[in-house]
Amino acid sequence: MNSRDRASRRPLQWPKVPVAALWLLLLALGNVAWAATPAKIAPLPPPTVLVFGDSLSAAYGLDAAQGWVALLEQRMAQARPGWRVINASISGETSAGGSARVVREVARVRPTVVVIALGANDGLRGLPPRETRRNLARMIGAAQGVGAKVLLVGMRMPPNYGAEYTQAFERNYRELSQLFDTALLPFLLEPIARDRAAFQADNLHPVAAVQPALRDHVWKALEPLLK
Known part of the structure; x- marks a missing residue:
């Protein structure tokens, strides 16, 4: 098995991302989704x-x-x-x-x-x-x-x-x-x-x-x- 074959069998490795950065990314994505789908809340009737x-x-x-x-x-x-x-x-x-x-x-x-x-x-x-x-x-x-x-x-x-x-x-x-x-x-x-x-x-x-x-x-x- 040559070096190229060994490299192809290695498991994929995701780049390491700091935990804080990951949370900021998720929060940003959540804000975008919230803004894209505004809540439809019916106004309360007057007394x-x-x-x-x-x-x-x-x-x-x-x-x-x-x-x-x-x-x-x-x-x-x-x-x-x-x-x-x-x-x-x-x-x-x-x-x-x-x-x-x-x-x-x-x-x-x-x-x-x-x-x-x-x-x-x-x-x-x-x-x-x-x-x-x-x-x-x-x-x-x-x-x-x-x-x-x-x-x-x-x-x-x-x-x-x-x-x-x-x-x-x-x-x-x-x-x-x-x-x-x-x-x-x-x-x-x-x-x-x-x-x-x-x-x-x-x-x-x-x-x-x-x-x-x-x-x-x-x-x-x-x-x-x-x-």
């Missing part, structure tokens, strides 16, 4: 109050800007800059309708606070309180499932519905609030309920002049959740 209500929250018979939710948005712009209000209220909405929409809406909006002001139409239709309770519970669970705080806004029925029904209806809100540990506003219309002049001709929907009172009423329960 948001999402309102689920019926015609009482949808400014029925009024310009949208006159309703208590629009007035609340104006108050928020002054008191909590950077926050936004989204009104998902629909005239005629029942708790079943809200329950059917809530998962999609909270997933889309990613709210910080959810105001649930439903149930009045359930009561006016004489629907069983247990159905309303089940629907409201689902809405609360969906909101809390995305990390939102909840303000549950209650309603009361006229006494002509009978004591058993009106008491069960009102009790739903209090018991759900305790069960799910939510904030509670027992009665949306409390500041104006005894004033006939506060309502439109149908004696159901508040006039524009009293909407600021409703906003202030809700604000007292809502503001602590904005911290």
Whole structure:
């Protein structure tokens, strides 16, 4: 075997590189790769109050800007800059309708606070309180499932519905609030309920002049959740 054959059988030897230099090389290559593939991180949504209500929250018979939710948005712009209000209220909405929409809406909006002001139409239709309770519970669970705080806004029925029904209806809100540990506003219309002049001709929907009172009423329960 000549010297050329012996040389060809020798194992390959890599040039010796100082360990520190090798680490610097790997770090540089890593930085290049990182720069070439920027991370795609979706921006966080602004803090948001999402309102689920019926015609009482949808400014029925009024310009949208006159309703208590629009007035609340104006108050928020002054008191909590950077926050936004989204009104998902629909005239005629029942708790079943809200329950059917809530998962999609909270997933889309990613709210910080959810105001649930439903149930009045359930009561006016004489629907069983247990159905309303089940629907409201689902809405609360969906909101809390995305990390939102909840303000549950209650309603009361006229006494002509009978004591058993009106008491069960009102009790739903209090018991759900305790069960799910939510904030509670027992009665949306409390500041104006005894004033006939506060309502439109149908004696159901508040006039524009009293909407600021409703906003202030809700604000007292809502503001602590904005911290």
